[in-house]
Amino acid sequence: MRVVLAEDNVLLSSGLKLLLNSQGFEVAAIAADACAFLAAVETHRPDVTIVDVRLPPSFRDEGIRAAAQARRDHPGLPVLVLSQYVEQEYAGRLLADTRGGIGYLLKDRVSRIAEFTDALRRVAGGGTAMDPEVIAQLLARGGDPVEALTAREREVLALMAEGHDNAGIARRLVITDNAVHKHIGNVFLKLGLSAGDSGHRRVRAVLAYLRRYGGNAPDATTPHH
Template sequence: MRIVLADDSVLLREGLQLLLQEAGHEVVAAVADGPGVVEAVLGHRPDLAIVDVRMPPSHTDEGLRAAVDVRRSWPEARLLVLSQYVEVAYADDLLATGEQGIGYLLKDRVTEVEEFLVAVARVADGGTVLDPLVVRQLMGRHRDPLTALTPREREVLALMAEGRSNAAIAEELVVTLGGVEKHTQRIFAKLGLSPDDDSAHRRVLAVVRFLRAGG
């Protein structure tokens, strides 16, 4: 796939570029500041943009703000945001831009190469991927409005939010694939998601509603 890469650290930017190229992807632009993100993504219209949260000129949330600006101009943009620390507010801002093609990971996850590349592919394909630490913090903050869910359903939904497939959830929880599918159907029903929507879309909506609940 065609990727725009944005990070002000030369070492990380070049390391990511090499990793992505070795995986068969093309880095069409590598930029080092927020304004460059908007220009590169809207100019190249890549399959995915990987963006660091803190970049010049402000070194606060410039990369995130650029990602949000990109989504406003191009709602179909696929964005994977990387952060040094867990910032739940950043995840909220990112999710507010849309329900598909969004990812928020800690930079430490990049060292888990296979999982990182899976996340890259999932976001580019329109999925939602959130770092497990972010999911846990969001769950703790937003648990009350979802009292209709059982503890097991919350576990399943939390793993869905991390971008796990039903098969991966079954393996993690040591249950059958059929059992996970039953849980997901109950989750969809309890969150009021119409069976008329396709399963992938309902999955994304379930994760987003879960994380936004009470926010």
């Protein structure tokens, strides 16, 4: 699986390359700025990209803007964004893209190698991988629609947003598959979202909810891992 990496920190990019190579990925190129990243994507046509939110010269949102441009130029290009902190505005921009192949992780998640590479493979496969801390903060403020959700339903909602399937949610929450199915049905019902969608139904439901309500929901219970 070929990867293009956009990261200006030489130590971090070198470490990521070693880690990815050891896990069976091929790092086709490392770009230190947005222009170099876009050129590398055009040249190497990677299976997945990893992009830092903040790149030179201003270290603001160059990475996010470059990722968005790359997906416009190459529709469906998988992008896993890394950030030092939870930046809700930038995470929200990613959540607005319902095509899949999107991830947002905090950089300290990289040290959890199995978790990081699992997220990268999920994004490369067209799925979604959202850091639990990102989800918790996006669902951090009061809002009417989620008031009806129970604490368990909020946990399920957060894990759905991370891209986990029913079996994965059941394992993390130590409940049965039937219980997960029931909770998901309740979430769809209470949020007024259609449960008849196919493919990335869970992801689309969560993204539609966050787009509609702007992430203004009560505190989500932190998912178990």
